[in-house]
Amino acid sequence: MTKEKYLDDLQEIRSIMQKSSRFISLNGLSGVLAGSYALIGAAYAYWLVEEKSKGILVLGSTIFWQCLGILATVAILSVGTGIWLTTRKAKKNRESIWDAKTRSLLGHMLVPLLAGGLYICISLWQGRYGQSGALMLLFYGFSLVSASKFTLGYIKYLGLSEIVLGLLSVSLPGYGFWFWVLGFGVLHIVYGIAMYFKYDRISRT
Known part of the structure; x- marks a missing residue:
């Protein structure tokens, strides 16, 4: 067996093991679009607060509820786009969209996400x-x-980056909005582009 053949076999085995243990049908474009939705929503919310309430956001005011509506719209569009693009990629690659890998992924993601969402809602209340x-x-x-x-x-690196931004936001009061824009807007676009060129673009060739 030649060295090149041996390396090719190792690469194939590694690819098979990765596919069997990880959900790899995530689409980089969904990250780019989610970041774009966040930037558009943030720009509109910023305009509402600055132009309609002179830069002051009052809890329970009409502007406050409009901003929450914008946030909910961004979240729904991001999740919906992610599901659609991921499902399409999985079908193209002849991979199952709902199996043990998907359930493990969602389980580990939803527990801290739901707990955090409830905590934030209670804090707002x-x-x-x-x-x-x-x-x-x-x-x-x-x-x-x-x-x-x-x-x-x-x-993982996207998550660590979000945590760093969250800690910086706590350390620098008054800049929370801009850290939110950077985390949910810019970082999603950057990581989405990186994922697209590493995984999606290669799969198209």
Whole structure:
């Protein structure tokens, strides 16, 4: 057996093991689009607060609920786009979209995400919304790191980056909005492009 043949066999075995243990049908374009949705939503929310309420966001006001509506719309569009593109990629690669790998991925991701969401909702209900952006970044980062061992390696680094931004947001009060924009907007686009060129573009050739 030649050295080249041996290396090819090792590469094939590694690929088979990765496919059997990890959910690899995530689509990089979904990250790019999610980041774009976040930037558009953030720009509109910023305009609402600055132009309609002179830069002051009052809990329970019309502008406040409009901003929450924008946040919910961004989340729904991001999740919906991710499911659609991931399902399409899985079908193209003849991979199952719902199996043990998917269930493990969702289980490890949803526990910290739901716990964080409930904590943020309770904090908003109690009128403590100053650190909401930082908490979103932190719990989202925790959920990505927790789920990363069941999917692509880039997800772990995205999660760690979100956690770092969350901690910086806590350390620098008054800049939470901009850290949110950087985490959910810019970082999603950057990591989405990186994933696309490493995984999706290669699979198309």
